[in-house]
Amino acid sequence: MERTTIDLWVGFFVALGVAAILGLALKVGNLTSSNIGETYTVTAGFENIGGLKPRAPVKSAGVVIGRVDGIRFDAETYEAQVTLKLDKRYAFPKDTFANIYTAGLLGEQYVGLEAGGDEVNLKEGDKITHTQDAVVLEKMISQFLYNKASENKSDNKAAE
Amino acid sequence: MFSSLKSVIAKIGHNFIEGVWHLGAGGRLFFYILVYLGESIRRPSLIVREIYATGVLSLLIILVSAFFVGMVLGLQGYNTLQKYGSSEAIGVLVALSLVRELGPVVTALLFAGRAGTAITAEIGLMRATEQLSAMEMMAVSPVGRVLAPRFLAGVISMPILAALFSMIGVLGGYFVAVPLIGVDSGAFWSQMQASVDFREDIVNGVIKSVVFGIVCTMIALFEGYDAPPTAEGVSRATTRTVVYSSLAVLGLDFILTAFMIKV
Known part of the structure; x- marks a missing residue:
């Protein structure tokens, strides 16, 4: 050829x-x-992070605004220290709530931010103080069973 | 009784020595090719011609099989996923299985059948018709002139073919999932992008295909170079190329995956 x-x-x-x-x-x-472009870093302490992993999304109102940068165990407070990288375009008040949610019933876990009402915004290196831990299914089920059992007891008492 | 036992043990020993000898000869040839690689890079026209023979001429079979593999993955994946109400995850399933495994592996198997056999038969026949000896007589090294360009061409072609396989396969899966079944197009792509990682999945797939390219081309070259110079010898060498390449690819795939996936 x-x-x-x-x-x-x-x-x-x-x-x-x-x-x-x-x-x-x-x-x-x-x-x-x-x-995501330029980011700033904040930390948040959780008592239990469930199955949260590095690179998991950080969402607010369902929109991805950052990623989980790192997770480490703090031996002094016995808490998990989660580092979040947030997009510089979005500023959040100091009293923002950080929750760990699960996408769907068995989906991956992500950090959800709910803005508070403080006038001062979070800066690089700040710590989010209001946090809520991941829902652990076993805990929830045992709590549910416990409540059920105590309900039955009070019912029995009322019947007597 | 005793003599038949002796002959059985002698046969095992013979086969073992034969196997080790072939391994050593293959290793030596690989070393020679690496030595002559620099010389062959200085004559790119030879490499381009071989890329045409191994890569471009393999395009059709790779693209057509990729499209069908993607479509089958889409259908089978949908069939199972819809039982769990997560048929949108079909994009993830198709993309991950193609990029991580099927792309490199199936491409390597097809490559061994399409290009590897051609290389073995060509070199085997060159040896049988004493073209290689003629080159040596003219002080042209057959390793540098014939083997090294083919080796480079195979190593270059394989990752390109594997990447094309993955891409066309994903399009095949898309074709089944979105227009035919009616999965939402946005969910298909976004779920795929959320779970396919560039470094972990795509780059690892490319690494696999480069390794397979080296192994498949090397086996094809060695079998051709080592073939007895008869019609039967060349035909057996061609068969061995396909068998050894397939076994090597599947075995190596397990080892590479074990290294890449952190358990």
């Missing part, structure tokens, strides 16, 4: 390959969505 035709086909082939890798990175992978 003609030399230039082969060159043309191979060039086409390599370009196609590069396009495929780019397509995988941008359309299939999360190379674009993980890019």
Whole structure:
């Protein structure tokens, strides 16, 4: 075959390959969505983080506004210290509530922020003091059973 | 009785020595090819010609099978996922299984069948018709002139083909899930993007396909170079290329996955 035709086909082939890798990175992978731009870091202490993982989304009103940067155990307070990277465009009041929610019944866990009413905003390195732990299913079930049992007891007493 | 036992043990020993000898000869050839790699890079026209033979000519079978594999994944995945009411997760299923496993592995298997056999038969026949000896007579190294460009071409072509396989497979899954079944298009892509990681999934897939490219091309080259110079010898070498390549790819895939997935 003609030399230039082969060159043309191979060039086409390599370009196609590069396009495929780019397509995988941008359309299939999360190379674009993980890019939040400039961020500031705040921390939050939780007594129980459940199944929260690094890189989990931080949402407010359901919109992703940041990511969980790191999780470590604080041996002094016996709490989990969660570092959150939030988008610089969004400022939150100092008394913002941080909750750990679960997406769906068995889905991944994320941090939900609910804005408070304070006039001063959170700055780089601040700590969110109002937090609510992850819901642990076993705890909830045992609590439910306990309540049920005590309800039955009071019913029995009323019947007597 | 005693002599038959002796001959059985002798056969095992013979086969073992044969196997070790082949492994050593393959390793030596690999080393030679690495030595001549620099020389062959200086003649890119040879490499381009081989990329055309191994890569471009394999495009059709790779793309068509990728589309069908993607469509089958879409159908099968939907069938199971809808029982749990999470048919939107079909995009995640198709993308992860293609990018992590099926893309590199199926591409390597097809590559061994499509391009590997061609390489083995070509080199085996070159040896049988004494073209390689003729080159040596003219002080041209057959390793540098014939084997090294084919090796490079195989190593370059494989990741490109695997990436194309994954991309076309995802499109095949999309074709089944969105227009045919009616899964929401936004959920399909967004759930996929939320769970496919660039470093962990896509780059690891590319690493796998590069390793498979080295192994498949190397096996094809060695079997061709080592083939007895007869019609039967070349045909057996071609068969061995497919068998050894497939086994090596599937075995290596397990080892690579075990390294990549942190348990």
